[in-house]
Structure formats: structure tokens, C-alpha cells
Amino acid sequence: MTPLPPPRVTATPLLGGPLPAAALHALATRGSGPVSEVRSLLTGRPAATVPHSTPADVFAAIATATDAQRVWARRPERDRRAALARLDRWIARHRTYLGELLAHGSGLCGTDTADELRAAERALRPGRRSVPPRVRELPRTRGVPHARGVPLVRELPRRRPATTVATHTDDSRPLASLLEAAVPALLDGSAVLSHVSPRAAVLAARLCAAAVAAGLPAGIWRLVIAPPGSPTAAVLDEHAETVIPPCCPAPCPGARRPGLLVVRHDARLRTAVAQAGRACFSRAGQGCTAAPIVAVHDTHHATFQRRLANLAAHLPAGGAPGARSSALSSLPGSGPCADFARFARSIAHDARLHPVLTGGHRPDLAPYVHEPVVARTAPGPGPGPLPDPALLAAIPPGPLALVVRYTHWSDVLALAHHTGRHATLITNGRSAHLATQFAGLPADDIR
Known part of the structure; x- marks a missing residue:
């Protein structure tokens, strides 16, 4: 046969x-x-x-x-x-x-x-x-x-x-x-x-x-x-x-290391808000380069938070994710959508978080679309303004911005112990000397 x-x-x-x-x-x-x-x-x-x-x-x-x-x-x-x-x-x-x-x-x-x-x-x-570009010889575990x-x-x-x-x-x-x-x-x-x-x-x-x-x-x-x-x-x-190999292998549940975006004291606010909007909300917060953790210096904290929430609230829905004017992508299925919606609802009852903009599930646009969520973090159990590390590991992927207020650069370096390998520094100065200070931390892609 x-x-x-x-x-x-x-x-x-x-x-x-x-x-x-x-x-x-x-x-x-x-x-x-x-x-x-x-x-x-x-x-x-x-x-x-x-x-x-x-x-x-x-x-x-x-x-x-x-x-x-x-x-x-x-x-x-x-x-x-x-x-x-x-x-x-x-x-x-x-x-x-x-x-x-x-x-x-x-x-x-x-x-x-x-x-x-x-x-x-x-x-x-x-x-x-x-003429083909020269391909540099690299270890198997590193990236460019x-x-x-x-x-x-x-x-x-x-x-x-x-x-x-x-x-x-x-x-x-x-x-x-x-x-x-x-x-x-x-x-x-x-x-x-x-x-x-x-x-x-x-x-x-x-x-x-x-x-x-x-x-x-x-x-x-x-x-x-x-x-x-x-x-x-x-x-x-x-x-x-x-x-x-993939850039960042999929983490185990509860062990996620989210990306980090840092707004320095000398950053241009308009640039910072635009970059944070893309890092937090594009592709519904999916992918290893998404940066739901946004550390903002005291100088800009209040204004930045207000402008970012305003940007998130006015992202065009466009009728459906596939529409050319739409800026709201779908989460990858019913499970991830339910997990993120549950997290968004829990913000109002979590002492570690203070809601700024709580978007909702939008099945009228597509089955798995969720509006952006903006919240600010409360200081965790440790010294300084850092949020609870357990909170960072439990954040589900989604269109989310958690704004962390910081005063000293050492606060950012301490926060970077609990975030992933991708970090973005928004500064009006040269960032090369700052990037070297992340040596030994999980972040090895500093932009």
C-alpha cells in the first residue's frame, strides 16, 4: 500500500x-x-x-x-x-x-x-x-x-x-x-x-x-x-x-526580563515621548525589544507621564488592526489577551502601581486588541525608588508603559539588574560613556 x-x-x-x-x-x-x-x-x-x-x-x-x-x-x-x-x-x-x-x-x-x-x-x-559586506567572525552566543x-x-x-x-x-x-x-x-x-x-x-x-x-x-x-x-x-x-540563535529565547512564565528605556535629565522631552510610545506600544508590546519599563528623571517625570498618557489615549484605532491608519496591533491570541487584560484590571488594586491610563479590551476592532496602559510604579521593599523586582518579572507582554521615577543614576543601574538585554538611553549628550557602566548587567544592547 x-x-x-x-x-x-x-x-x-x-x-x-x-x-x-x-x-x-x-x-x-x-x-x-x-x-x-x-x-x-x-x-x-x-x-x-x-x-x-x-x-x-x-x-x-x-x-x-x-x-x-x-x-x-x-x-x-x-x-x-x-x-x-x-x-x-x-x-x-x-x-x-x-x-x-x-x-x-x-x-x-x-x-x-x-x-x-x-x-x-x-x-x-x-x-x-x-560587493558583499564583510561578515565579521563572532562567537556563536553574541550579536551585532x-x-x-x-x-x-x-x-x-x-x-x-x-x-x-x-x-x-x-x-x-x-x-x-x-x-x-x-x-x-x-x-x-x-x-x-x-x-x-x-x-x-x-x-x-x-x-x-x-x-x-x-x-x-x-x-x-x-x-x-x-x-x-x-x-x-x-x-x-x-x-x-x-x-x-534567536536574539532572546522565550522566557519561562514569571521569569520575564522586560526591556528598559531611560529618559535622562538632559533629554528632549518631545523625542523621549515619541520613542517611548514606539518602545512601549508598537506591535502590542510584543518582541524582546519592547520596553515597558520607562525610567524617567525627576526633571521630566510629571510632564513626561502626562504627555505619554495623552499619546497613548489618542493612538488611531483605524477601524481594525490591518487598516493602514491603525496604530493598535493585536496580541497573539486569546490567552495572551486575557492575561494582559487581567493585569490591566489589577493595576487599580495593586499597591505597587498607580494607574495613569487604563485602556480596555477592544473586541469591536479585533478579537485580541487591547488599548495601551500607562501606570507609575510605587517604591518597592528595598532602598530607593525602585519597584518590586517580582512585579517586573510578572509583567505580561502587551502595550504597557510602567513609569519609574528616579533621581540618581545609580537608581537606573540598580533597576537594570532586573530588566533584559535591550536598553535605550534618551539623552542630549553622548551615551557611549554611560553604556560602559552597564558592564556586568543583563543589558548588553545599549542604544
């Missing part, structure tokens, strides 16, 4: 959504694991059927990619660059279609979708250069910062041309993170195996299909579809020749 082939990723017509054409695309990605149903973050209705990859699928993908890499590496560099340039042009022609996929799959609003597409264009920029507000991307170590390179995508930046890791490896003549979550699988599969149509060999860019932290992803990392 002939065994049935493993199922393909399929995208169903989205009832009530603007994306029926997604059902017409043959997305050449198979998996032999369990099949999951992915719901649109824009409508809440079933949007795609996604088979998960298994360890056996990983071994098969590595074998296929290795064969394709032999062909790809023998091509002249100008041919590899030309193929990626054609992919770049395909993305430019299909911005509207990709924007719809980002809205349904990742819940990105119009503003965040535009940012994501610009980041994708930047990621493909090396393919337009006549890219544009402000963009997570660190581990660059490909230049020990020798790799056969297979494993990459991991970020669900809050599915298109840009996919390209940022894959493009340097493809230019180098390597094959790429991208680990994507089921939610990002349709977008990733469509992009890989477009890459083959642009001239990349079939099999040179493979997908491994599995939830973050799954055994399948671990098998991929173990057996690929080179691994480009």
Missing part, C-alpha cells in the same frame, strides 16, 4: 477577511507531525491548517538542503545576488498582499506593518550591493545590533562556507527576522533551514516559494515548523552545521 504524502500548509479563505487569494497559493512545505489550525488575529476565524515538523522531517530537510547547497555554492556570486534582488522586487510588488498576511498572521496594525516591510527591505539590501528598535541578529560566523545554517524567527517580526538571518547565509552560498512557528508558517512558506521563483534552487531554503522551544527545534540546532 502506497503511503499518503505528508500534508501541505494550506491557507483557507478567511471568512469576513480580505485574503481569499491566500487559498490559491501552493505552499510547498510539508510536515508529518500533528496538524494545527491557526486562527486569524484579525477576525478570530480559522485561517490556515499547518502541519508541524518532526525530527524525521528535520533530517530529511537537512539532506535536501545539503544537495541544493552544492548547486547553489557553485553559482557565481553575481547570480546569487541577482536572485535575491529579484526576490526583493517581488516583495516590493506584493506589499499589499504581504501586509494582509502580517495583519492576519501576526496581528500587526497598519503602522507596524509599514515598519516591518521597511525592515524587510533593509534586510535584502546586501543583495543589491556589487542593527537599526534602532530591531533585535540583535547573530551574524554568520565566517570560519568557512557552511553547508546548512539553522535560523529562528521572531513572531513579532516574522518577515524581517526571517530575512535578516537568511539573506547573509544565502549570499554566502549556504543552505538555510528556518525554524518558524505555526503562526508564521503561511507567510514564511509563501516567501520561500517566491524565492524559488526568483531563481534560488528548490530546497536551498527549507522551513521547520514547530513551536518555540520544542524538541524539533532543538534537533535542528543540534544537526545543522551553523546555528544563528
Whole structure:
């Protein structure tokens, strides 16, 4: 008896959504694991059927990619660059279609979708250069910062041309993170195996299909579809020749280290408010570069807090997250939305917090949209103005700004013991000498 082939990723017509054409695309990605149903973050209705990859699928993908890499590496560099340039042009022609996929799959609003597409264009920029940029040799565990507000991307170590390179995508930046890791490896003549979550699988599969149509060999860019932290992803990392790890692995529940934004005494207030709004509220506070902890110097505290709350209260809803004018993205599902809504309601009853702007759940816009929340923290049990560290670890991802008032720079350094690896310093002076003072602290990406 002939065994049935493993199922393909399929995208169903989205009832009530603007994306029926997604059902017409043959997305050449198979998996032999369990099949999951992915719901649109824009409508809440079933949007795609996604088979998960298994360890056996990983071994098969590595074998296929290795064969394709032999062909790809023998091509002249100008041919590899030309193929990626054609992919770049395909993305430019299909911005509207990709924007719809980002809205349904990742819940990105119009503003965040535009940012994501610009980041994708930047990621493909090396393919337009006549001379490839030198890729610095780096330890596997370190990263190199890219544009402000963009997570660190581990660059490909230049020990020798790799056969297979494993990459991991970020669900809050599915298109840009996919390209940022894959493009340097493809230019180098390597094959790429991208680990994507089921939610990002349709977008990733469509992009890989477009890459083959642009001239990349079939099999040179493979997908491994599995939830973050799954055994399948671990098998991929173990057996690929080179691994480009995620910027910040997903934390365990209750152990989150949120990002930090610091407003210095010499900061320009208008700039500080605008940057804080993007760091706290864009992409619904998802992603490792989100900075829900905002430390503000006494000089600006009252005015900054008032202006930030006013900015948050007037972010345009635009009718739905996918609308071009919308600035409110969706949370990634019913569970995260319920967790954040519960936290927002608890602020009024938590002695550690004082509400400034308490937004609410907006199912009239989309099932998982929540308005921004602004609160200020009360001093914790320790000395000085620092909030309770247990509070910081328990903050759920979402469109949130917790304003911490500080007087002395040492307060900021003490706070940074409990925040993550990404920190932004808003100052009118040079920040390089300040960044060195974070040595030994979790923050190693100071911008």
C-alpha cells in the first residue's frame, strides 16, 4: 500500500477577511507531525491548517538542503545576488498582499506593518550591493545590533562556507527576522533551514516559494515548523552545521526580563515621548525589544507621564488592526489577551502601581486588541525608588508603559539588574560613556 504524502500548509479563505487569494497559493512545505489550525488575529476565524515538523522531517530537510547547497555554492556570486534582488522586487510588488498576511498572521496594525516591510527591505539590501559586506567572525552566543528598535541578529560566523545554517524567527517580526538571518547565509552560498512557528508558517512558506521563483534552487531554503522551544527545534540546532540563535529565547512564565528605556535629565522631552510610545506600544508590546519599563528623571517625570498618557489615549484605532491608519496591533491570541487584560484590571488594586491610563479590551476592532496602559510604579521593599523586582518579572507582554521615577543614576543601574538585554538611553549628550557602566548587567544592547 502506497503511503499518503505528508500534508501541505494550506491557507483557507478567511471568512469576513480580505485574503481569499491566500487559498490559491501552493505552499510547498510539508510536515508529518500533528496538524494545527491557526486562527486569524484579525477576525478570530480559522485561517490556515499547518502541519508541524518532526525530527524525521528535520533530517530529511537537512539532506535536501545539503544537495541544493552544492548547486547553489557553485553559482557565481553575481547570480546569487541577482536572485535575491529579484526576490526583493517581488516583495516590493506584493506589499499589499504581504501586509494582509502580517495583519492576519501576526496581528500587526497598519503602522507596524509599514515598519516591518521597511525592515524587510533593509534586510535584502546586501543583495543589491556589487560587493558583499564583510561578515565579521563572532562567537556563536553574541550579536551585532542593527537599526534602532530591531533585535540583535547573530551574524554568520565566517570560519568557512557552511553547508546548512539553522535560523529562528521572531513572531513579532516574522518577515524581517526571517530575512535578516537568511539573506547573509544565502549570499554566502549556504543552505538555510528556518525554524518558524505555526503562526508564521503561511507567510514564511509563501516567501520561500517566491524565492524559488526568483531563481534560488528548490530546497536551498527549507522551513521547520514547530513551536518555540520544542524538541524539533532543538534537533535542528543540534544537526545543522551553523546555528544563528534567536536574539532572546522565550522566557519561562514569571521569569520575564522586560526591556528598559531611560529618559535622562538632559533629554528632549518631545523625542523621549515619541520613542517611548514606539518602545512601549508598537506591535502590542510584543518582541524582546519592547520596553515597558520607562525610567524617567525627576526633571521630566510629571510632564513626561502626562504627555505619554495623552499619546497613548489618542493612538488611531483605524477601524481594525490591518487598516493602514491603525496604530493598535493585536496580541497573539486569546490567552495572551486575557492575561494582559487581567493585569490591566489589577493595576487599580495593586499597591505597587498607580494607574495613569487604563485602556480596555477592544473586541469591536479585533478579537485580541487591547488599548495601551500607562501606570507609575510605587517604591518597592528595598532602598530607593525602585519597584518590586517580582512585579517586573510578572509583567505580561502587551502595550504597557510602567513609569519609574528616579533621581540618581545609580537608581537606573540598580533597576537594570532586573530588566533584559535591550536598553535605550534618551539623552542630549553622548551615551557611549554611560553604556560602559552597564558592564556586568543583563543589558548588553545599549542604544
